[in-house]
Amino acid sequence: MDKVKVRQGIQLLLEGLGVDLESDHFRDTPERTAKAWIDELCSGLGEKNFSLTxxxxxxxxxxxxxxxxxxxxxxxxxxxxxxxxxxxxxxxxxxxxxxxxxxxxxxxxxxxxxxxxxxxxxxxxxxxxxxxxxxxxxxxxxxxxxxxxxxxxxxxxxxxxxxxxxxxxxxxxxxxxxxxxxxxxxxxxxx
Ligand SMILES: [Zn+2]
CATH class of the missing domain: 3.30.1130.10 (GTP cyclohydrolase I, C-terminal domain/NADPH-dependent 7-cyano-7-deazaguanine reductase, N-terminal domain)
Incomplete structure (x- = not known):
């Protein structure tokens, strides 16, 4: 997974929505959201060799x-x-x-x-x-x-x-x- 692309994508989404990315609540949102998508929501995609004992x-x-x-x-x-x-x-x-x-x-x-x-x-x-x-x-x-x-x-x-x-x-x-x-x-x- 490409974390830079995911972060940029979320930033673009917020910019497209016209959200103020300088405000306290949104400043770290692209970074925080990218981390959540990669590490948690889509962690199954990053784990290629799952097998069963x-x-x-x-x-x-x-x-x-x-x-x-x-x-x-x-x-x-x-x-x-x-x-x-x-x-x-x-x-x-x-x-x-x-x-x-x-x-x-x-x-x-x-x-x-x-x-x-x-x-x-x-x-x-x-x-x-x-x-x-x-x-x-x-x-x-x-x-x-x-x-x-x-x-x-x-x-x-x-x-x-x-x-x-x-x-x-x-x-x-x-x-x-x-x-x-x-x-x-x-x-x-x-x-
Ligand atoms: Zn749906």
Whole structure:
């Protein structure tokens, strides 16, 4: 990533908007904003070699669904560069490999930290899980509120839901139903 270009771009944006860049509040904004975009909002773009530590499943393991719910999603939409945020549910049925549960959260975070559309974010997470673990099946559901909808256009803060299903999550109705039911549960702190 080119920090100088990002800083110049933000400066141009503010100049174009007619903001007084000499005022106390705006003087350091191009620098501060460039740092936030590079180090935080888009840090997933700078981290090229993300891979997963996996573990073999034991001989007596009877594979069942591994699910992590209520994973925070904080991202930026590709079309307006405005935030969208919500929650993801990520699940898989192991075949020969497992990963640590916290890694499911880590995958969501990695793919969230870049500008994109929610549909692709959802697919990217499911594809990554499939590639890294070769599970019997995998499923991802993302529910998010888009500020580009809430602050402009229709000014409506509806929740958009996207899903990506692989393997048995697609082909077996009971697996899909179990996953969908889990993805629709309330988070404990909202009960
Ligand atoms: Zn948008």
């Amino acid at each position: 996996t573990f073999p499943v034991g001989a007596n393991y009877e594979s069942s669904m591994v699910v992590l719910q209520h994973i925070p999603v904080r991202s930026v939409c590709a079309h307006h560069l405005l935030p969208f945020y919500g929650e993801a549910t990520v699940a898989y049925i192991p075949d020969k490999r497992l990963c640590g549960l916290s890694k499911l959260s880590r995958i969501v975070d990695y793919y969230s930290r870049r500008p994109q559309v929610q549909e692709e974010l959802t697919c990217d997470i499911a594809n990554f899980l499939s590639e890294q673990l070769s599970p019997k099946g995998a499923g991802v559901i993302v529910k998010a509120t888009h500020m580009c909808m809430a602050m402009r256009g229709v000014s409506h803060d509806g929740v958009m839901t996207t899903s990506s299903l692989k393997g048995s999550f697609l082909s077996e109705g009971n697996v899909r139903a179990e996953f969908m039911a889990l993805a629709n549960t309330q988070s404990l702190n909202k009960l």
